[in-house]
Amino acid sequence: MREYTNICPYDCPDACGLVVTVDNNKVIKVRGHKEHAFTRGTLCPKMVHYEQIIHSPKRLTTPLRRVGKKGIGIDQFERISWDDALHTIVNNFKHTIDTYGSESILRYSYAGTMGAVNSPAGDYFFRRIGATNQDRGICSPAKQAAFRSVYGDTIAIKPQEAQHSDLIILWSINAIATDLHFLHDVNVAKQRGATVWVIDTHKTYTYDQATHHVYVKPGSDGALALGLMHIIHRDDLADIDFIQRYVQGYEELVRDVLPTFTPDYVSSICGVPAEVIEALAHAYAKAKAPFIRLGSGVSRYGNGSMSCRCINALPAVVGAWQHLGGGLLSSASSSQYLNKSFMQQPQVVTPAKRLMPMILLGDLLTNPKALLEHGLEDTSGGVPVHSLYVFSSNPAITAPNQNFVRQGLMRDDLFTVVHERFFTDTCAYADIILPATSSVESDDIFNSYGHYTIGANYQAIPPVGESRSNWQVISELARRMRLDDPFFKMTELELIEQMVRSSSKLSQEEQDRILQGDLVEVELPENYKLDFKTPSGKIEILNPQENIPLITYREPYGDGEPFWLIVGNDIRILDSSFCEMEFDDLELMKLRMNPDDARLYNINDGDVVEIYNIRGTVRIKVYFDAMVQRGTLVTLGVWWQSQSSDDAVGINALTASRPTDAGWGSTFYDVQVNIRKI
Structure with a gap:
């Protein structure tokens, strides 16, 4: 029996310190690491039994190829070898580039893992082959x-x-x-x-x-x-x-x-x-x-x-x-303490390619001119996406404007690869599915956007089944695409060491401790709170570089419907992560409504209703809650299709691909709906 120090890999500001107990190449227990300066030995309910996720019988363990219809289920797939899977992907990439141009390839990934190696694993590869770039900002x-x-x-x-x-x-x-x-x-x-x-x-x-x-x-x-x-x-x-x-x-x-x-x-x-x-x-x-x-x-x-x-x-x-x-x-500033730019290989200059904000996935898959219509540059002139490579994300359920996303994924002329641990909603639309490792099955390093502790994850168990990490797959694709950059020949351990040793913000002692597996809270400069790093050297309530220099109030979009829809956080899941777990509650997707509002629509507690707007309709059961503000409806969690109220669509069928006023972020909460009893 052996214990390993790890960091929770999920998209959460806490990035908890873990102690992973391994016996006979199997994780038998996960507990909080008491020496973590922020999480102090405690875990959230989602991670208390992480070993059940790691060794879940639902894990994908071999590559799969679709032999049936898109959008149905795992019974539409057959097992294949890794060699067959990679050969199919590379042949498709080469054919797509030769036939339609490199920008008809799109990578879509986000924060299924927050590791500094495996989260951005595909960034340079897809830039190197000339694919459409992805602006990886959707959350905040x-x-x-x-x-x-x-x-x-x-x-x-x-x-x-x-x-x-x-x-x-x-x-x-x-x-x-x-x-x-x-x-x-x-x-x-x-x-x-x-x-x-x-x-x-x-x-x-x-x-x-x-x-x-x-x-x-x-x-x-x-x-x-x-x-x-x-x-x-x-x-x-x-x-x-x-x-x-x-x-x-x-x-x-x-x-x-x-x-x-x-x-x-x-x-x-x-x-x-x-x-x-x-x-x-x-x-x-x-x-x-x-x-x-x-x-x-x-x-x-x-x-x-x-x-x-x-x-x-x-x-x-x-x-x-x-x-x-x-x-x-x-958000904390800990990312600057690792040389994360190394994963981007900024010294290698490649031709500029179009950049797709994540929120426009459905738009671009269904309309090649979508970027141009949103006022964005498109160096391809509006080439359709013909190859989609998805990892660390589940866009069929988490991306806005879900009906457009699924319509795009259903295209017969779209070749889709999904690299995942479990058969998610997005997997149902794939042509090739690749099994992914969990955080204890590969090497990586983690900082946090909620505190200043950094830690390396060293592999604790062999990969489950034939699963491979994001980096392992990307580096092999690079080899098969005949990209001879030394970068692609580096191991995860070598990448970790490079990001730590080339950091200008970590002391020698901090570097040594991180690489030997300690959880290190980095030391911040003296008087850092009053060292305002702006052009004026001051806090800029008025920023002359902004389109609207002085802070003021702007109204949200709204949709002209009577109710604001609030999609809050369910403590059992994180976005759509952890939906693979078994839950005692058979009704996972519920709607909370103020009873005074409900009476105006002749709705009773426990009724099934439809909430709808111009983008879609969702069927859901109502529960009265006097603490819900009048004029608002509340639901918690982004559940998989199989866990949704009518096993048809998720809550993002109602959300829009409209951008925020800066940053091209999502407006998931800027949605209004109407309601009707059925």
């Missing part, structure tokens, strides 16, 4: 763009500093489901007397963690932030000394924007009573070290980036950054 690029707009390349605050705060705002983050270990720091602060406010669109699992709750109308968070700043200025609560030294644009904000955002006006937008806005503004401004933990939900509207810019300005107005425990955490 609008939030990231907002932080850069206000703070540039400033290092983000350590989450543990929240322990020293006397007022914490959990803004648009369901921490129980998406940032569980941050609540340890919140609870330490509470024990020291801190108050906790939750700002969200609906009651979440995190409700009981807070002393105060503020429910806003979807997409109105930016107006609330401006309303708070209006009161802070009106009542002389702003830190003028800090502002004069560290903030650019406050004078313009006070003159041109804030006068409009009175408590009553903001209340009319947000639905928050004016007296609550007043109370929150005073509590925040009078706190010694207020801390905001900003989630990604607020960024997934058409106004998402501007809303986040407004929220990012709050700690600047009250001078929170100068105090221990004060500030705002949007």
Whole structure:
């Protein structure tokens, strides 16, 4: 029996430290690693029995070739050898390039693994063969763009500093489901007397963690932030000394924007009573070290980036950054401590190719001119996609505008490869399926976007069945495509060492410890919180490089339907990951509705209804919940087709491929629907 130190590979800010116990080449137990500086030995419910996922009888263990119809199931496939599978893929790539041009090949991948080797494994390969590039931002690029707009390349605050705060705002983050270990720091602060406010669109699992709750109308968070700043200025609560030294644009904000955002006006937008806005503004401004933990939900509207810019300005107005425990955490900056650019091989210049934002997958698969129609450059002139290679993602269920995505995947002239651990919805549309390893079956290295601990994952068990990692497959495809770059001949261990040893931000000691398998919390520079890495050297509430330089309020898209649809987080799954598990609840996809709204539509508790808009229709069962705001509907989780209410479509049949106002991110939450009883 042997124990291995590992990092959880999933798309979560916590990136938990794991201790993996192996006996006879089998994982028999997974527990939290007590020496991890942020997760401290605890795991979320999803990972407590990770060994059941690793050794699940549902794992794909051999390559498969489709011999039946698309979109049906695994019974439409036959087993083949790896040699046959790779030969088929390479022949298709060569034929596609010769017949249609290289940009008719598209790679689609995201964060099925967050490893610095296996997440971007295909980036350089597909650039090297001239394929259509993929802008790999779908989750929260609008939030990231907002932080850069206000703070540039400033290092983000350590989450543990929240322990020293006397007022914490959990803004648009369901921490129980998406940032569980941050609540340890919140609870330490509470024990020291801190108050906790939750700002969200609906009651979440995190409700009981807070002393105060503020429910806003979807997409109105930016107006609330401006309303708070209006009161802070009106009542002389702003830190003028800090502002004069560290903030650019406050004078313009006070003159041109804030006068409009009175408590009553903001209340009319947000639905928050004016007296609550007043109370929150005073509590925040009078706190010694207020801390905001900003989630990604607020960024997934058409106004998402501007809303986040407004929220990012709050700690600047009250001078929170100068105090221990004060500030705002949007995403941690730990990725800069590894030389991740090595995986992109930036020194190799290749011809510019078209770039597809992830949200436009369905558009491009069904309309070759989609990029041009969205005002984007298309160096191919609008060549159709004929070859699609999918890994670390399940776009048939997770991409927006699901009906377009599935329509595109059903095309007879589209050759699709899916590299996966389980038979997902996307696998049903594949021509070739390749079995993928789990995180304990290959080598990789992980940082986090929620804290500053870095750790290497060294292989703990042999691959299950014939599974191979992303990098192993990509490097073999490169060899068969006769790409002789030395990069493709490197092993995962060599790539890990290169990213660590060539980092300019890690000390020699930190490098050595990471490579020997320790969980290392990197040391941040002294006084980093006040070292604002922007062109002005200040916090830029007014950023002259932006299309809209000064922060303000913008409305979300909306759809002209009576209900906002909120797709929250189900604690049992992460996006569509973990859906392969067995669940006791036979009704996984449910709709929560305010009973007063339901009565207007003659809907009873437990009725099956259809929610619909111009993009699609979803059948689902309604459950009454008086805590749901009127005019909103709430459902949790992005479930596989087989787990959906009518075994037909998922919730993303209702979402749009409209971009956020910056970053070309998804607007998954900017969706309105109507409802009818059936």
